[in-house]
Amino acid sequence: MVLSPVIGKLLHKRVVLASASPRRREILSQAGLRFEVVPSRFKEKLDKAAFATPYAYAIETAKQKALEVASRMHQKDLRAPDVVIGADTIVTIGGLILEKPADKQDAYRMLSRLNGKEHSVFTGVAIIHCCSEDGQLDTDVCEFHEETTVKFSELSEDLLWEYIDSGEPMDKAGGYGIQALGGMLVEYVRGDFLNVVGFPLNHFCKKLVELYCPPHREDVQRVKHDSIPAVDTFEIASEAAQGDEGCGPSRAGVHGHTGQAPAGPQGPDTNGLVENPPPFPSDLLDLIDGFKASKALFTACKLKVFDVLKEEGPLKAVDVARKLNASVCGTGRLLDVCVALGLLEKTDTGYGNTQLASRHLASEGACSLHGFVAYNDEHAWTVFTDLESAVRQGPRAAAGRPAEDPSQSRDQRLRFMRAMHGLTQLTARQVATAFDLSRFASACDLGGCTGALARELAREYPRLKVTVFDLPEVIEHVSSFHPEGRQPERLRFVPGDFFKDDLPDAQLYILSRILHDWADDRVHELLSRVSRSCKPGGGLLVVETALDERRAARASLPAALNALVRAQGRERSLAEYRSLLGQHGFRDVQVAQAGDRLDVVLGTRASSAP
Numbered sequence: 001m002v003l004s005p006v007i008g009k010l011l012h013k014r015v016v017l018a019s020a021s022p023r024r025r026e027i028l029s030q031a032g033l034r035f036e037v038v039p040s041r042f043k044e045k046l047d048k049a050a051f052a053t054p055y056a057y058a059i060e061t062a063k064q065k066a067l068e069v070a071s072r073m074h075q076k077d078l079r080a081p082d083v084v085i086g087a088d089t090i091v092t093i094g095g096l097i098l099e100k101p102a103d104k105q106d107a108y109r110m111l112s113r114l115n116g117k118e119h120s121v122f123t124g125v126a127i128i129h130c131c132s133e134d135g136q137l138d139t140d141v142c143e144f145h146e147e148t149t150v151k152f153s154e155l156s157e158d159l160l161w162e163y164i165d166s167g168e169p170m171d172k173a174g175g176y177g178i179q180a181l182g183g184m185l186v187e188y189v190r191g192d193f194l195n196v197v198g199f200p201l202n203h204f205c206k207k208l209v210e211l212y213c214p215p216h217r218e219d220v221q222r223v224k225h226d227s228i229p230a231v232d233t234f235e236i237a238s239e240a241a242q243g244d245e246g247c248g249p250s251r252a253g254v255h256g257h258t259g260q261a262p263a264g265p266q267g268p269d270t271n272g273l274v275e276n277p278p279p280f281p282s283d284l285l286d287l288i289d290g291f292k293a294s295k296a297l298f299t300a301c302k303l304k305v306f307d308v309l310k311e312e313g314p315l316k317a318v319d320v321a322r323k324l325n326a327s328v329c330g331t332g333r334l335l336d337v338c339v340a341l342g343l344l345e346k347t348d349t350g351y352g353n354t355q356l357a358s359r360h361l362a363s364e365g366a367c368s369l370h371g372f373v374a375y376n377d378e379h380a381w382t383v384f385t386d387l388e389s390a391v392r393q394g395p396r397a398a399a400g401r402p403a404e405d406p407s408q409s410r411d412q413r414l415r416f417m418r419a420m421h422g423l424t425q426l427t428a429r430q431v432a433t434a435f436d437l438s439r440f441a442s443a444c445d446l447g448g449c450t451g452a453l454a455r456e457l458a459r460e461y462p463r464l465k466v467t468v469f470d471l472p473e474v475i476e477h478v479s480s481f482h483p484e485g486r487q488p489e490r491l492r493f494v495p496g497d498f499f500k501d502d503l504p505d506a507q508l509y510i511l512s513r514i515l516h517d518w519a520d521d522r523v524h525e526l527l528s529r530v531s532r533s534c535k536p537g538g539g540l541l542v543v544e545t546a547l548d549e550r551r552a553a554r555a556s557l558p559a560a561l562n563a564l565v566r567a568q569g570r571e572r573s574l575a576e577y578r579s580l581l582g583q584h585g586f587r588d589v590q591v592a593q594a595g596d597r598l599d600v601v602l603g604t605r606a607s608s609a610p
């Protein structure tokens with residue numbers, strides 16, 4: 001069966017994961033699903049002997065977990081979520097079902113049983129579609145299971161006990177976690193790895209395709225007979241209906257509840273043929289709503305929601321509202337939107353940050369993008385409202401690079417520096433290691449701002465001395481970005497203007513995210529200054545998001561629009577950067593990628609002048 005993008009179909013639904021398992025949460029959120037977490041209170045005590053197969057037991061347990069959550073939520077609010085997902089993972093060996101060990105001895109018994117042998121891991125999954133009508137809860141259940149075979153090596157007693165003493169086995173079926181230390185015990189795996197970790201993502205997506213993606217017109221084989229009216233044969237639909245623990249019959253009900261177009265054919269057209277409705281334009285609706293999602297994220301950052309929850313979460317909406325000095329109703333809605341966007345998690349104890357939010361959206365921390373978010377909220381948001389006139393009239397010549405705009409206030413400059421600092425810290429390592437730069441003893445980062453890239457270079461190359469060269473009004477604020485005090489000995493900051501002042505001596509010059517801010521004449525002026533300062537054999541490293549077909553269009557398009565609305569600069573292709581370096585006396589030009597958004601171009605200064 002062909003897998004198609006399907007997670008987005010759940011975007012406009014309220015989805016609840018009825019599980020306390022952090023692994024399930026991680027697998028589903030990494031797949032892009034937006035959901036709330038409400039752990040089930042169903043006691044896993046079904047009579048195993050009553051089930052014909054181990055997986056029938058796992059499926060029933062998964063279903064009961066999900067139904068318990070659906071009915072509890074329905075009772076509480078008289079409104080159940082749209083979809084509740086439940087899962088149960090078991091390990092089976094020799095007809096025995098192993099769940100989570102009760103204590104260390106139990107874990108030892110389980111692991112000894114698995115020692116040196118193959119066993120099966122089953123996960124049963126239930127996807128429950130809910131509908132609350134007239135105070136009644138109506139549910140449609142789709143269920144399936146996945147099996148994976150795992151073989152343990154021959155393990156010594158010492159190893160088993162060392163593993164048990166690590167504490168890892170206690171909350172895991174069969175007493176091991178294949179994704180962590182338990183991976184050491186495993187000789188091979190046959191089947192879906194994520195199924196062992198607690199959630200069979202691939203099978204789940206296929207089920208969603210069955211539920212939400214009716215076959216397209218092209219998939220429909222029209223069979224016409226002279227005397228019999230034309231009929232449609234849905235090959236994919238019949239394939240789906242033949243699937244294991246059957247979603248087929250409940251499908252119509254599912255779409256009925258969720259307001260989606262029915263999966264099956266609609267009424268006959270004038271020729272007696274049966275027409276499919278056009279595909280529901282979910283992606284388009286997401287695109288239309290996209291600006292609201294950005295603004296919700298910006299607002300939550302500005303209000304420091306993620307800082308409050310990082311320090312004190314989980315918290316109820318009322319407590320967050322009190323801490324933010326904001327309305328309870330407004331805060332509650334913003335928090336729910338953040339849950340739907342995958343930035344927060346909601347459990348019985350309240351709202352908490354996802355790992356993503358704690359890492360990138362709280363204002364402190366090495367990976368914080370808080371400054372970049374603030375810059376987009378306060379600056380980019382405003383200038384982008386001018387997109388229409390920029391498109392009509394072409395790029396505005398007015399604004400230069402923000403840090404170099406003399407009319408810029410101190411606050412604006414600091415905001416820009418914070419944005420650049422966060423973004424550069426995020427990518428500095430990838431840039432520093434895109435090429436082996438160990439042949440250089442000194443480097444000068446022109447327009448190097450807070451020194452985030454320079455510090456990474458100094459860390460990566462122990463003999464490299466790095467100079468950061470930037471405007472005096474930038475350098476004056478650098479210390480506030482390094483609260484720990486002293487800069488590394490091999491790092492220095494020199495104030496100056498790379499268009500006017502002598503460039504510091506260095507074997508390697510770096511222009512990171514600089515050239516796109518300038519029009520062609522200024523780029524040539526700058527490169528010829530660099531070329532004059534650079535000695536033969538020295539290098540020039542250019543870091544940019546190049547316009548290039550190799551990269552997914554999405555990553556480079558916002559940059560192209562940036563140039564249109566705010567600056568006199570422009571984005572260039574890799575071929576243009578190569579050619580620019582060549583025109584200014586740099587040879588052996590090589591290109592590498594730093595992550596999925598940045599390109600790094602390295603050229604070596606030839607001995608003859610260009």
Ligand SMILES: Cc1cn([C@H]2C[C@H](O)[C@@H](COP(=O)(O)OP(=O)(O)OP(=O)(O)O)O2)c(=O)[nH]c1=O
Pocket residue numbers: 018019020021022023024039040044065087088089090091100121171172173174176177178179182196197198
């Ligand atoms: C075999 C194996 C299991 N597990 C985990 C997955 C599940 O979280 C757990 C099996 O217990 P489950 O009862 O399936 O799930 P749970 O108790 O963690 O969460 P809930 O009941 O609220 O949904 O074992 C691993 O993380 N790694 C492994 O290698």
